[in-house]
Amino acid sequence: MGSTPAQTPSIEKAMDGAVAVLTLTHRPYNLIDKALVHAMIDALQWALDQQARAVVLRSGLRHFSAGADLDAMLADTRNSDVLDWDLVDLLNAFDEHPAPIVAAVHGTCVGGGFELALACDLIVAAASTKFGSVEVTVGLQPLMGGVQRVAHRAGAARAKEIALLGRRYDAATLERWNIINRVVADEDLDTAVMVLAQELAHGPSVANTATKRLASLAVSHGIAATDAAMSELQRAIFRSEDFVTGVNSYRENGIGQAAFEGR
Template identity: 40%
Template sequence: MTSPIRIETGSDPELAVVTINHPPLNLYDREMHAALAETVTALERDRPRGALFRAEGKVVSGGVDVRDSFLPIAQNGDVDAGTAYFAELVELGERVHRLPFPTVFAAHGLTLTWAFELALACDLIVAGESASFGLIEATVGLTPAMGGTQRLAQRCGQGRAKYFVMTAGRFGAAEMERWGAVDRMVPDDELDGTARELARSLAAGPTVAHAATKEILATLAADGLDTANARTGEIAGKLFGTEDLRGAMDSFVERGHGKATFRGA
């Protein structure tokens, strides 16, 4: 059986391209759940220097296959099973969020529920101009459970996160870019190329420094400004022991700004 998620490197082994392909609507079901867990494990193990998440088809995802994922738990009123399943979802989102390299998500068409939560767990979101987003779990009496509510609030404030989640609406790329939930909006026909080029450029850059940036921001989110400030010296100071920094400094002195080559070491 073909997995609903595949990882490819192609001609650029530094960049992992993660493609969701589970037609017709890339719905989240038990098969997708297992595939996402396997994908995250592979990324943690193989440590590419960057990853691009994208999807095949007319939409990134139409949401969750309720019959497969939630209905049996709901019919049985099984609180323990629901709690355990949501704990797995939260862990998956957190593992993506903490990958020690840059991650980019390319959004087109509909990007609903789990897919938007996965996007929010990535570092940067690029959207086609006709893309739309929704966390519509409230329509079946649920709330998002992969960390999307929290991460949306971090990006654009609690008020907008509440409005987005509680109304279960669908919001276009332009509005999401204004909110700060989407980092860049591009014409639909430029989405794939733009997202790939952004991911490639980040993967070819100072990825150890990028990982330090992510760690500082994660500390800010978890423990506040004072703790992030207190830990910045320790986190950033380690970069002076990297080959990338030494090589970039030598390159700057010898050839000027912007000509360094980075190895991620």
């Protein structure tokens, strides 16, 4: 967490086949402020407009993100006890995006940067990455859903430990605690993430969207409510071309050979 002179936030947007690649280049450390929150929401909308079937969130700088812009936060809360940065809107944009979102993390990923990664569906990290909820060191607590998302992934005890102590953790530890999905050698990060993203993008997109919805429902409302919602969420799957394609491919070629079109 730190501060930097105000500048227009930058997120580079590109399509790699059906994968939308969103690259944070908000120098020097991808510090989060209200403008970057809105830029991130706009970037996710851009990916939706491109009909991306998977999304990668990465950094083009030395670090993934060093957290929030503290100077901007102080200024924006000087006359208010509410931080009006539309953080919940950003979390909703991640959660409601139909395509799976993969965070490719390297360098430092702390504070709001850690929470940005946690908002993604999957996290792949370079082995040398350092993670942490360090807000307590400046008299704060995680402001963008970090406590609850770590609690869901690793339990309340780990969430309290990480937020209350404000320490930094290596990627292997967080993988062991089930907070991140995969750790790879630093030099393999980009390749590993794109292989995973392309696999997701070539999957049955309608079914993948339903999977995201079910997982979110289970976290928010529990198993019984999610079970009750399954039939409605599955209607679109049974109407999809990919379901027909998958069944026909299974009959003709065996499992795992279907060429899905995302429809």
